[in-house]
Structure formats: C-alpha cells, structure tokens
Amino acid sequence: MATGSDSSGISFTAFYTGEVWRRHGLSVPFLSLPQGRLLYAAGRPMELLAEALLGAGNETMLLQRHLIIDCILEQAITEQGVTQVVEIACGLSPRGTLIARRFADRDLHYLEADLPGMAARKRNLLERAGELGPRHQVLDIDILARDSAISLESVFQSRLDPSRKTLVITEGLVNYFDYPTITGFWARLASALKPFPAGIYVTDLYPNFQWHRAVKVARVFKAALGVVTRSQVSLHFGNEAAIREGFHDVGFAATRVHLPESYYGVLDIPVQRTPSLVRVIENHVSRD
Ligand SMILES: C[S@@+](CC[C@H](N)C(=O)[O-])C[C@H]1O[C@@H](n2cnc3c(N)ncnc32)[C@H](O)[C@@H]1O
DSSP: OTTTTOOGGGTTHHHHHHHHHHHTTOSOGGGOOHHHHHHHHHHHHHHHHHHHHHSSOHHHHHHHHHHHHHHHHHHHHHHHOOOEEEEETOTTOSHHHHHHHHTGGGTOEEEEEEOHHHHHHHHHHHHHTTOOBTTEEEEEOOTTOOSSTTSHHHHHHHHOOTTSOEEEEEOSOGGGSOHHHHHHHHHHHHHHHTTSSSEEEEEEEOOOOTTOHHHHHHHHHHHHHHHHHTSOOOOOOSSHHHHHHHHHHTTOSEEEEEOGGGGBTTBSOOOOSSOOOOEEEEEEOOOO
C-alpha cells in the first residue's frame, strides 16, 4: 500500500498521463510508448462517461493542471531567478526536456526524479535521445523512504546545489496518499527547502469539495484507482482556506491556490462549462 513503504503500484499511471501529453501535442516523440496508447484506449469509456455525467472528464483537468504548472514554473525562472528545478514523480512528463531546452542559456539545472524503476526507464529514453547532460539528469527518489540513499533528504544533500533558488514540482502524485502520509512528506520537503536562497513547491491537488458534483463521481473512481494502483487514493481539504492552512501547518510560509478558471483566456487550457475540481498549489518557504 502507498501508506507503507512501497508505492510502485502507482507507476504505471505515468504511461497514461504520458499518452495524454502526447495526444495534445505537449510531448516529444521519444516519450511516446505503446503501454501509454493501450492504457489510454482502456480508459476511454470511463473518460467518456465522466464527460457525459459532469460536462468534463479527467483529461480536461490533466491538461489544465499541466499547463498551469508549466506557466508557474516559467514565471519562477524568468521573474524570480529560479535556476534549480526538481520534478519529483516525473514519470514520462516531457516538461524536463522542454524546459531544459528552452532555458539552456540560463544555466538552469533540471533534475527529474522518480522511483528507481520509472527513473531508469526515463533515464534510458532521455539518454538515447541525447537529452541528458550535467544540467539535465534523472535521479532515483522515493518520497516515502527514510534513512536511505534515495530519500528526499539524501537526494537533496547529495545532488542539489544549495546556492541556487530551487523549485520542486510534484504532478499527479499527492492524491495517491492518505493525509498523514502526504503531510509527512510535505513537512520534510518544507524543511529541506528552507536552506536554499528561495524554496518553492508547486503541486496539483484534487480537493474534497463537497459542493462539487465531481467529488461524488470521484468516490467511485478513486475506489477503483486505489485497487489497481494498490494505494490510498484520497481527496484532501474541504475548502480553499483549509488548503492554505494545511500547507502553513507543515511549514510553508506562503501559499497560493491557482484555479483553472483564472487562466481561461490567459493560457491555452481547456475550458469546461462546470467548475473545475483540480487546483494547482504554489508554496514558498521562508529561510530560517
Ligand atoms: C500519475 S504518474 C504522474 C507522472 C507525471 N508527473 C505526469 O504528470 O505525467 C505518478 C508518478 O508517481 C511516481 N511515484 C509513485 N510513488 C512514488 C514515490 N514514493 N516517490 C516518488 N515518485 C513516486 C510514479 O512512479 C509515477 O511516475
């Protein structure tokens, strides 16, 4: 179970999201894999059902979260001077490749990280495509590990440059864990980010907003997803104030909740006629 020490049952979901990025022209050819195409086809009936019931499916929210995270990251690099990015649970996301290419002239260090199996696959794909180098690497990490070479603390200590303004991303990860497990990780992350000249954490989040129609449907969906991924799929926080309070409680000094609706007409993200359920959370630590 994801509450224990092995969450590798979640890894296959990265094939699905990788295929979503590819289908919408957001990826690069060498990250397109047959497993993704198969999973995408298998998930299609569920997606169509969600669209019929709710007016928007999961794919809409995946695209919203992905493009909003890209936007926040790009602004952090260009406007706040971030030069070190760690994308935890990178899966088959093209972001590392695209951002490393785009900001090659800015001395940006982009570290992608995932569980060892997924990290090895990604490293191999990027290596063969000639994308890796001193400024773009793929690391092994396990957010649940303690006292291990692949724990958050060890990876930060051994692989990050403490003099750089640093931004950490998790996308498509946090809702696979129950609240005590994920807040344990967030508290360790906030404390690991404090020594850097700037420490920012950006994540997507599916909240437990009772007023939202999708939450009722999500209950069925999350039970099924929990079984196939062997994880504690959970929705976190009952309202936006609770989100801000929750991140404050684990050690972040400032939290901003980004709603997809604020980006309609600003970014090229899909617009849905019902309220979106996904949120992107931007957290900043303050130095001790
Ligand atoms: C839904 S995929 C998201 C992949 C990618 N971020 C995206 O949005 O396309 C979830 C990812 O979480 C990774 N993962 C699962 N448990 C993890 C852990 N304990 N530590 C780090 N990554 C983990 C999986 O290997 C997988 O790549």
